[in-house]
Amino acid sequence: MKTKLLCLAAAFAVSACASDPQTTQVSTPTAHPVQSPTSSRVTSVETHTTEPVYVARPGSIEEFSTNAGDRVYFAYDSYTLSAEARATLSKQAAWLNSYPRTRILVAGNCDERGTREYNLALGARRSNSVKQYLVNLGVDPSRVTTISYGKERPIDPRSVGAAWSINRNAHTAIVSGASS
Amino acid sequence: MKLTKIILTTLLLMVWVLSVPANASLEIDITRGHLDPTPLAIPNFSGSTDPERLIGEQIASVIRDDLERSGLFKILDPASYIEHQRNIDLKPKFAEWRVINSDALLAGRVVIENENRIRVDVRLWDVFAETHLFGQQMGTTPENWRRIAHKIADAIYQKLTGESGYFDTRVVFIAESGPKINRVKRLAIMDQDGANPTFLTPGSYTVLTPRFSPTAQQITYLSYSTMVPSVFLFNIETGRQEVLGDFPGMTFAPRFSPDGKKVIMSLVQDGNSDIWVMDLRTRRRVRLTSASAIDTSPSFSPDGSKIVFNSDRGGSPQLYIMNADGSNIHRISFNRGRYSAPVWSPRGDLIAFTQQNKGRFHIGVMRPDGTAERILTTAYLDEGPTWSPNGRVLMFTRETRPGGGPRVYSIDLTGSNLRRVETPGDSSDPAWSPLIE
Structure with missing residues (x-):
């Protein structure tokens, strides 16, 4: 009990409390090496001024992901593009056609409810579905590279249906030509 | 129990008199699940100096662990041994080993000949038939004592089951660490019993699905170290890695021919x-399938004439077999569920696979004609079986529960003796080596 109180006090004093790594993370923006339990070193507070809210710069990666959307989702064991996915890809194609110097990498991803090699093949189909759709909307195929990660790159770590839905996706990354 | 043994022994002695080889008495049928493992006594190996006795203790301990893990043997507690043999070349006092119900006795001796060489002598005795089953002498460098132990365990396994063992082998696998959304996956290798784990790649790029060459100290695997993920070769002796071929696209799911x-x-x-x-010599590539379906996870039959693979050409992932030239493709899996990751047994008689059914994953086996299907395991995720070189044991990747990290497990072909294989941390995609020469 006493230790807990001490920890709490330490947290308020913005010092690194070894038994509570969360506290350490709050007090500084960067990760800390773990300190020994006896340490009572006070960690300094870094202050940064928050930028005012701004609109993503046209032609930037941020603008692409905000305005077009950089991920489309698939049903289980499917590489068919849903109406929602097609709407997203139409916006991606429009953006890519506006910025013809950009190049993209489309990565196909799967949920964890399949075996490794089958999922690598399924992910390849998903990234290719996206590529073909974009090409049909006028994007030069030489600007589009595809890759499959199978089930190796989940974005939601949970093992529940909602996470699997999110992890069945194709992600479009601008790899070059975007304004910064 | 005692009486049965006496009758058995008498019968066996009679048989022996009728001029059958002396070692016919102790035989283990490994085609059945074993609820009743054969009791063995393995005292620490003797030595005339402390360093010799230390190596002798270590070797005996590794042999005990190997045989115990096989599920076919029960190693009797050394504390229960009555006789403490001084000279392994003399016949043991069989009665004293019968009292503790040991079916067989392994006696060994270590001699350090010089700083670069040890010599190990072993003798295996049938306690009830009072016969000498085998004697062997082995030599190696002192730091290589573990391999001597595995070779002795293999010799005992072979003598008592009639089939070659699998203890002097290694396992290549993927060592996993870090959070699920940013997983580090490294190529790693270890002895079959988990000893000597070594990382072969740095972890800065993902590697998957390693497989051992059946003939050389070589591994093939999928690596994300290049722009296009590709199949690589890794030479274990030199550490040299190379992309296999300049294919016009991503290559994956590699496996050596027999x-x-x-x-x-x-x-x-x-x-x-x-x-x-x-x-591999000419680097010439030949296309075997050309369907607009997923065709992956190919695995050769041990005679090299056929290939089993995974395809969704019928609408869902199932197992198919074709000739080695790509002809005569036909489906072999017809039960419920989705089938993938087939691997042909080194004995040729069975194909192991992963089956997905009603939200669970299973490892199973079937004959190459699709009959005699048996499901051996079930878990949240079981996948990617690999055969022991004698075709009696399977290792695979298991996630026991959702969110629990993957670990390598093993199970006997009989469906018994499920065990977690010792690895340094989370691990997946095991592949068994052939017996080391």
């Missing part, structure tokens, strides 16, 4: 995965 001269794999073109085979 003669070690070719690698079969999937190549992605326009999103479609087909099976290709590459000759």
